[in-house]
Amino acid sequence: MSVMHKVFANLYQDSVSLMQISAQISKLSGIEQASVVMGTETNLAQLRDAGLDDGCKAGPNDLIIAVRGEADACAEALEIAHQRLNSKPQDNDADGPRAPQLVSLEMAAEQQADINLALISVPGDYAAAEAIKALNLGMNVMLFSDNVSLAQEKQIKLLAQRKNRLVMGPDCGTAIINGLPLGFANVVKAGSIGIVGASGTGLQEVSCRIDQLGAGISQALGTGGHDLHEEIGGISMLHGLQALASDPATQVIVLISKPPARPVAERILERAQACGKPVVVNFLGAAPEEVSRTGVTAAATLADAAGLAVALANGQPAADSVTLIPHQDVEMLQQASACLPATRRAIRGVFAGGTFCYEGQLLCQQQGFIAASNTPVKGNAKLADIWRSQGHTLIDMGDDDFTRGRPHPMIDPTLRNQRIVAELNDAETAVVLFDLVLGYGAAAEPASELLTLLSQHQSQNGPLLIAHVCGTEADPQQRSRQVAALRQAGVLVAGCNAEAALWASQIAHIQAEKNGETA
Template identity: 40%
Template sequence: MTTVVTVLRDTYLDSVVQLSGTRAMRAVEGVEWATAAMATEANLATLTENGFDPAGWDGAGAGDLVLAVRADDEQVAAAAEDAGRAAMFSARGDGPGTREESDPRTLAEALDRQPGSTVAVISVPGDYAPLETTKALAGGLHVLLFSDNVSVEDEVALKQRAVEQGLLVMGPGAGTAMLDRTCLGFANVVGDPATRTGSVAVVAAAGTGAQEAASLLDRAGVGVRHVIGLGGRDLTAAVGGPMGRLAVRSLAADPETDAILLVSKPPDPEVARGVLAEAGDTPLVAALIGLDGSDDDDPPTVTRSSTLEGGVLAMLRRMGHPAPNTTAGLRDQVTAAVRDLPEQRRLVRGLFSGGTLCYEALVLLERELGPVHSNTPLDERYGLPAPAGAHVCLDLGEEEFTKGRPHPMIDPEARIEHLRATGEDRDVGVVLLDVVLGHGSHPNPASELAPLCAEIIGRGGPRIVVYVLGTDQDPQGFERQRAAFAEAGCIVTWTAARAALAAAAIAVRDPKIVERPL
């Protein structure tokens, strides 16, 4: 086995571009492990943990790009590095360590050359994110702050400044946004509101929750013009909801916004009240995952739901729009799936790429099955490691699974490893998968995952329930992805919530569960 490390000095690439290089290198036959990453202390520590010699990056700093490959031999390692470079630099039209004359090196230069800009997308290591965000705000720009590892104190300070200027700071850790149908980060392509009913804006402290809500609305024929990500902490007591309030207030004043859908994991109750109050006379549905019941202080224009599907259906009712049948044929599919399932196969394993979808599944599964263990548990008692015989849902997008490797939305390798191992477990009755389409995601996830699903099901392994999150306009092909999983023998559902209920129904052999009202 050969390990090779190459440092490309003074070469900064966005994290999404780095991930494309990592994926290209790992796709080369004979490569055991590879990564393309900026030479931050954390990333270099990951390389050391993976057996690379620190001498290979002596003197490298956060502005340098590191390519690291462990492969069968030097020839394979060289081929992997070539593949990584091609993936990362071909679209730029330049090479490492060089820049075209027209490529600005600072935010100020970029604004000089493109003075009409209104939004800055910031994706730098967390230590540098507050300074870059401050510069963007000083330039009068809204900010999509993709970076994570930003302290709560810095988040509060940045958002206070933004509110004073009437600007949005979407993040930190905001992976998705859509402003006037312009996609930023991981985002799904929605149809033109002019061809659909009404115009809804989604405000979300939950990345894949925002994508799920926007996609379901679009597939139901409702126009979605804006998706504003807040960052997962915005509605907590520590941050206080400044962006939530500003976003809802701004959208309520927008004559082109007919209604607002707010998506969040359970927020601080007082913070939520403050955000909901900003809607004024504009209809607002709050899909607060896992938070049951209404609040007596809610304005009459506000409707609450505890699931994403429930929130979307409530929005459709508010708009007088017909709702899709989200359970059509599902009960029969579950009945067929459990017919020959061995009695000992009773456990659920969720292998998620979307954190919000994992959290919603935990809420629904625990209502039907009792405790479900997770790396993002609902209750501190039900974390990991899980005891023998426990139901488990994993968010494979969390840091412990993505350290040194691409996010599972971009590269399904990590899920393939877990899926293969889970398929061998004789106590597992059903595997629950989400597949997220759209800009930034893997170009054809079914091509990687569906064959393994077919193999597992074909040899009498656990049943597999798949939810494909996307729209008809997404580049991967929504119906094509769904069809591939269906042909592999998977149960393919219309919403993430129904996928969780289908998994619960298989585990307890009660097909009626899939028709639970939400």
Template identity: 55%
Template sequence: MGISSRFYPNLYKDSVSLMTVSARVTSIPGIEAASVVMASATNVDNLAQAGLGTFEIRPNDLVVAVAGSEEACDEALAVADKLLSTAPADGGDTAAAAPTTSLQMAVAKDPALNLALISVPGDYAAAEAMKALRLGLDVMVFSDNVSVQAELALKLYAREADLMVMGPDCGTSIVNGIPLGFANVVRRGPIGVVGASGTGTQEVTVRIHQNGSGVSQALGTGGHDLADSIGGISMLHGLAALDGDPATKVIVLVSKPPSAAVAAKVLAAARASAKPVVVIFLGADPATITGDGVYGAAYLAQAADMAVALARGEQLSSGDIAISPDMQRTLSDLADSMASSQRHVRGIFSGGTFCFEAQLVHRSHGITARSNTPVAGNAGLADIRTSLENTIIDMGDDEFTQGRPHPMIDPSGKDARIRDEIADPATAVVLFDVVLGYGSADDPTAELISIIDVAGAAARAEGRTVAFIGYVCGTDLDPQDRAAAVAGLQSVGVLIASSNAEAALWSATLIAARGGQR
């Protein structure tokens, strides 16, 4: 295997564009690994750790690094050249307008601007975000690798200026109906969301849309906001903003478990709100949250269902996830048809919150699992490349994405892991998510459907029946065809659930029937 690379001096592309180019390059036959990044200190270090070579730090330059056969590397660099080239604008006989090269120039050209989206290498993101704040702009920081100290400084400044910082590492927001980052297309409506988790916010907004309601705003905070070190500054600001928004009738707060002190602060603010607030702190007992106009939810889908009911003035249901008699029979038949070796679940997720929620559902049914991002009571994996017993992993976590695109953009690595799990004689259930929307792959199920079809048949030829359970997070308005994705997966025997929690419940039920609780 050879390694090839190329620098592009003084060429900037945002993070999503770079990951998209990287995904295209990685898909070339014969390419083992590829990365398309700005040559910042952090990215140069990541390239070295990924085995793609050592490079000098040239922050204004873009670098493409590929590994594979010589012919594939040559083709990959040619493809990258084409994708990264920019044709000059057709200006006719008029002189080209001067490019906007700074936030200050942008605001000078259009003083009505009020939001900056920062998507530069993390080494520089905090400085750009602070420039935006000083210009009076709210900020969404898509970039990660921003220090806690820098995040706190940004958010303290924003709080004093009555501005909001969404992020750092904010992957999902919907502002005035416009999806930002990895986000789904949902109708406008009376429910506002403040989310400290990207895919958690995506499922809540998608479910609201599917229930016939809509979203006023969905404001991301970044995953560190509810830690003691930050204190929930952005979630508190978002809650206050939605409380004062005439278009918002119900508010939903979404997070993995916050610190106890920050949770108490956020819940106190929620109880002081003039509007009903649904809170989903994944893993927290809803009974400890509910009261004084605040409604605790156990799962993401339940939070969305409760918000829709409140917005319509309807009575809240228990929210418990139930298995229909038909599905119970299906799961029982699958369990009975399996070989004696098949006892374990292999959950392969692109969404970190989906992975977290799936572990919680399994634990609530007495099933522990190993993970690269374990919940309390679950064990870690010594080697993230190898599953042991019950394993539920987040392939969107940093340790999987260094040197390669996120699996929402390029699902090939996730698909390959699913193929390996199907071939394991211990696998009873392959549990997975498919996330649609802006930023995600144009056709995230094409290769997956083929893998399930071929590998599933090979397992059956060996006397094994593997159960495939999936959840497709998306709406009928997304750029991808959700109905076609669901139909394609069902055509190869995948059981498609209506929510991530329901998919996990089906899996836990089947694993319990197989005696794989360990």
């Protein structure tokens, strides 16, 4: 195996573009691993950890292509990445005057004075400074970048608070502003429901579910995962809540987060109660009695949050919670698991979405199944070896454990698909639970590569597969097409992440009964 690299001095591209190039060249025959990153100290360290450093010398403003594999394949990968990086967008008026290339926020503000939002996707070492520049220019900020310290995040958000501006992030991967999807977002119908979410995939799940129920989104605002920490105090969520309360197009508001620090939760719930509009709150794992109050409705799951919001927007009674499994579903799962040997007892979850893994753990736990994870919820165990499952195991493949030097599995699902196959080949596995996340930035055909692998590994008495597809009909990947492909391959497709986790738990109960046990 060879390791090769190429450095481009003073060349910058945003992280999503780099992950997409990494994904493209990673799929070349003969390539074992590939990474396209900026030459920051953090990225250089990650290249070393991934075995992709062959003496690479680069500065933070330089772009690095690093590959490992067969020598000819590495050379081809470097050339393809080089071509992608140097390709120019099609110019609709090649003979006409060209606008000057914008090289700074200041230049953008000078060229177009009404710009009021900056999307920042630079290495974390520089992200805070760029966010502060944007705020001082009067812009709101979507900070896609991660690796920003809590101290820097607090500094940025206190400045935004003084300037009455919104900061989405750091590590904000999803937003929909005035109908425009930003980051990993989906194509949803316009409507009267506004969302503020501290979770990217949680925000995607709720917005897609609202779309599937026939309603639409006014705005979907991300906050970043650390906003509700006690040190930050929920500054962005409180600002987003107030903005939606003042928005004439928004009739119902949804708030999504893992359980905040208690003082932060109380502050947010007090503001929600006083905002003058119905608010649905899903603090994942929080007791409903701690959340509900006049004007504020607690939702047990992400899907329930969407259902409650649509019911409120339509002036209709809420449907039953998705946590109540219909009798016909129980019968279907009993039939599906009839051929499973009693020795197959374990739930194995392999997720691209971190919030889906979190919610799945909570629901399995409520059904009596304590699981191991690389990102365990309270009461679950930390997985000793992230590459080897033990008993019931639910893995977040989008966590830093698995993405150092690799694209996120929503962009390139190769590593995640390999883990699914590994779980299928484990004699303990009763059911493999997984998600497919659609939308902008995600893999073009997320089901196809997985189904090719599954066709090579499924056996008559092998584990069941349960999937949840987060997306809409208007997404580039078209949700119904992905669902149909999965079902044709024998995968059980649930309507939402919570339902998928409950189905998996039901199968584990059935397997336990075969052994004369309870969960």
